[in-house]
Amino acid sequence: MAVIEIGVSRCPLCGQVLTGISNIVATGHFLPFGPDRLWRCSDAAMHKSCFLAWEDREEFIALYNQVRSSQGRLDRMTEDGEIVVPGETEAEIKDRLRKRQHSYKWNERRARKEKRRIKDDTE
Ligand SMILES: [Zn+2]
Secondary structure, eight states: OOOOOTTTOBOTTTOOBOOOSTTEEEOOSOOSSOOHHHHTTTTOEEEHHHHHHOTTHHHHHHHHHHHHHHTTOOOEEOTTSOEEOTTOOHHHHHHHHHHHHHHHHHHHHHHHHHHHHHHHHHO
């Protein structure tokens, strides 16, 4: 999964910094190569609003699902960028989302710490 640092990482679609963990769409590294317009969004997080308005969204989703399926993976991306695993129970979904949030929060803390360190160095 991409290292997403809230307050540091930028949305590849609009170039703005990601400011929260809700309403983002994220993928792991699934595209080793490909057209830049799609590749920049592999192993990245983007605003959900940007993702939904993205003209290449359908192509990106189709490619994601095709690649994952060719790897024997079960997870699929839905129309709105959510990753679903067929047959996953409610509890498993919750657990997966909790883990994901946990890793974002961890990165957020690290980014804040890094910012403080840079500030301290310059003062
Ligand atoms: Zn954006």
